[in-house]
Amino acid sequence: MPPKIIGFLCEWCAARALENLAFHRPELPPGFQPLRINCTGSLELEVVTKALAQAEGVLVAGCPSGECHFKEGNLRAGLHLEALRRVLSALGEDPRRLKVLWLSAGEGERLGEEIWKFYRELSHEDRGS
């Protein structure tokens, strides 16, 4: 079974990046499922943990530092997710299943590359390298 990835994409940057990428008709991993969110800062950890229970990998992509449309949503999200990652490690889970990415709307290609990279990491191809 190829790994499933749930991608929470901030609609101001990452979701737009995906749209920009989509115009080039890329081939993204079949298990990748995008989900739009209003701001990474509004993403509740309960939702992230539920996603982690359902998919092999969870990607959260938001705006680069200083570019948040709500001033500091990405900053808060960064703190929340870092805390969650620590909790995951403490619980013996692999924190690498949660990937956080900061990118602007213009970086569609990078988003594509990062999704593939994450996919390969999850498929154990790149582990340890």
Added chain:
Amino acid sequence: MRTKVFLCECGGNISENLDLKALKKALASSGVEVLRHPFLCSPEGQAFFEARILPGEAVLVGACSPHLHGPTFKTLSKKLRVRAFHMVALREEAAWIGKEGAYQRALRLLKGALSALPYYQAPDLKEFPITKALLIIGGGIAGLSAALKASEKELPVYLVEREAFLGGKAVFLDRLYPRLECASCLVSPRLSALSHQKNIRLYTLSRVLQVGGRPGAYEVTLEERPRYVDPERCHGCGECLRVCPVNPPALTMDPPHPVPRAPVIHAARCLHFKGEGCSRCKEVCSRKAIRFEENPRLHRLKVGGIIVATGFKPYPVEKIPYYGYKRLPGVITLWDLEKAFCQKEALRGFDGGPPRKVAVVHCAGSRDRRHLSYCSEICCGLALKAGILLRERLSAEVYHFYLDLRLKSPEGEALLRRAKEEGLRFIRGQVAEISEVPLRPEDEGRLTLLAENTLQPGQKVWAVDLVVLVPGFVPEGGSEEVASLLGLCPDRFGFFSPREEKTAPVETLRKGIWIAGAASGPKDLSESVLSGEAAALEALLFLEKSAFLADTEWVDWEEERCGRCWLCVEVCPFKALRVSPKGLKVEEALCCGCGLCASACPSGALRIKPFPRQAYLQTLEALANAP
């Protein structure tokens, strides 16, 4: 709740990559009605959409990105009084991102959205009154243009300028790119017009101290520093400037066309304020305009909207140590050169004499990861203009060091031809170093410039008398402060981001606040005027309304769940939450619905109505069950 799903084929864009027939079948089996249209956004498609919806139904649209046609269908749905509306980007998030798995992705998107649909709740629309007055921050050309346009509608316009005189950088320009017309001839009529408009109130030497209230009814506090000269009495004869014993005079009236036409006393240089009892200016003034006793004043304004036109400043090139700006004589910036030309000051080279050989260094700090990673686009034209003027006025030999020449407008190329005909030399390469130490004995008394010529092999050495550095544009100092007072989002370079770069360039995400001029990115004079007037138009349209409609009541507070930690109040970036005796109070006009409060709440007592936690959890549930 009856639910209807509309699937758009997007003229094959979606239908060729997705089996819509199978999708329709799969969704219909779960009891929803599925309708398909070849172009749902077309007038015919919209009519199809309207004709099939009954009030109170829930509607899910699977089409292009909600960034594109979201507003189209949302407005229609609102008109038709649907209970819930949602749109998924079937095209960008399924059809276009991979043949393999496209169908599954689409099905999951739709099923997820369907199960979340009952939980989405549209925010309420509410009316807010509007104060009929406009504040413009920044008296540069963009702010001026905005003020002049807005003042035609008879509403009070307050123009705030931090410096002592209006006009910003434009008044210190000598000639304009690309036709080399006289800058002051174009700018000064605008400045004069300003003083004729009765409803424009000017505040020079002022800054915004505090912004309170809400969109449509802002309460702004300004601090005005003393000028020590009463502009109402002074008629600008300049007698005081001549008698001032300090060198340079403690009174200045720098711009060639000063508005207001009254000098300013710089207390730090003035002997009177040093306690030396000098009052020569006061004695000589026939109008009795000198006011040593003036103090800073506070002004409280009530305005409905704010235009931010804080402008730019040239990149501080002294940060590039190997160019020696402010260290070596004879190294100046383009803006120093403009000012010198404008005020008819003599130019001095490295040895103090008139420069015979001049190097114009383009992109000083621009397109350089250590300094400015971007290109400011306008400076190439400004540099070319400066080169031609140096050639024509000083008959100097002029060398341009450039990376790429980016000349805007059709006349740009003609100007380049003219420059080449007049004998300006162009060297493609970055300047590595400017030094006072000559490499060859005959270059003693000149600046040595090391540069690469990428069109020829190796590094070369030039000896010149004057170096003109051409810096890129960065946001003006203090714009960060304005951003935090107004809750604006700067981009990663510090420029203000518009709501939408291309289609809403002067709007911001904040209601009742617009941006104009180079505060949102490098702009030349005409673009600044354009954006200033565009912002004024937006502001007038907004202020003309009797009230504005805004989404409100985004946040639901569950009193029983709340643990009173008030983390939500702490995290709210817009200060929209506060604690009242009755519990949590949301300042509806300030709330942007970002949802930071809800995600911070440790007890889940807050719910953002348009996208509650439950909607996401249901979506994930549906994803897990989907094949």
